[in-house]
Amino acid sequence: MDNYQRAFVGGKSHLRKGEERLKNLENILRRQQLNAVDQKIIKELITDFKKALEGK
Amino acid sequence: MTSKELNLTLLGFLPELKSVYLEETSWQEGDDTGSHVVFSDVFYPYIAEILKDNHSAMIHKCFFAIERMIELNDEYAEEVLELSLFENFFYQDNLQINVRQYMGEKTKNKYDKYINKTAKAEAFHREKIT
Numbered sequence: 001m002d003n004y005q006r007a008f009v010g011g012k013s014h015l016r017k018g019e020e021r022l023k024n025l026e027n028i029l030r031r032q033q034l035n036a037v038d039q040k041i042i043k044e045l046i047t048d049f050k051k052a053l054e055g056k
Numbered sequence: 057m058t059s060k061e062l063n064l065t066l067l068g069f070l071p072e073l074k075s076v077y078l079e080e081t082s083w084q085e086g087d088d089t090g091s092h093v094v095f096s097d098v099f100y101p102y103i104a105e106i107l108k109d110n111h112s113a114m115i116h117k118c119f120f121a122i123e124r125m126i127e128l129n130d131e132y133a134e135e136v137l138e139l140s141l142f143e144n145f146f147y148q149d150n151l152q153i154n155v156r157q158y159m160g161e162k163t164k165n166k167y168d169k170y171i172n173k174t175a176k177a178e179a180f181h182r183e184k185i186t
Binding site for chain 2: 014016017019020021023024027031032
């Protein structure tokens with residue numbers, strides 16, 4: 001993570017928030033009754049979150 | 057402080073949140089559900105609603121609870137308040153003008169620092185993309 005990213009997202013603090021939100025999205029996918037469109041959206045969000053948390 | 061401890065601290069101050077809290081956490085990790093999620097999805101919408109309704113007694117009760125949570129001087133509690141409550145206040149145009157007037161002194165201090173930090177980060181971001 002470069003200085004730009006650190007400054008913009010606040011560094012480690014936002015990472016924990018991101019990790020908690022990722023778990024929330026995975027719970028939604030596993031445990032909520034979702035239609036196909038919503039499932040697709042949640043899966044895409046999960047992928048995006050994982051990439052962001054990995055710094056990609 | 058763990059998520060569970062912070063979530064239960066919130067409920068201790070505001071037991072009226074219990075039904076919506078249970079509704080939100082029962083299908084996640086229960087009391088261990090991340091506090092960022094609880095404060096963003098349970099506490100913030102509740103504050104936004106009572107602010108919209110101008111429910112004075114409840115507004116003061118919520119901001120009293122926030123002030124007490126800041127006084128815990130706990131790193132995780134402060135992080136959650138900053139990133140999952142203040143951040144929502146700051147980015148909701150209809151709320152950011154009003155919320156500061158209800159804050160206790162320590163909350164105002166933290167909120168102002170958060171705003172300054174965010175403004176600097178956004179300026180840095182603008183400079184980076186131009």
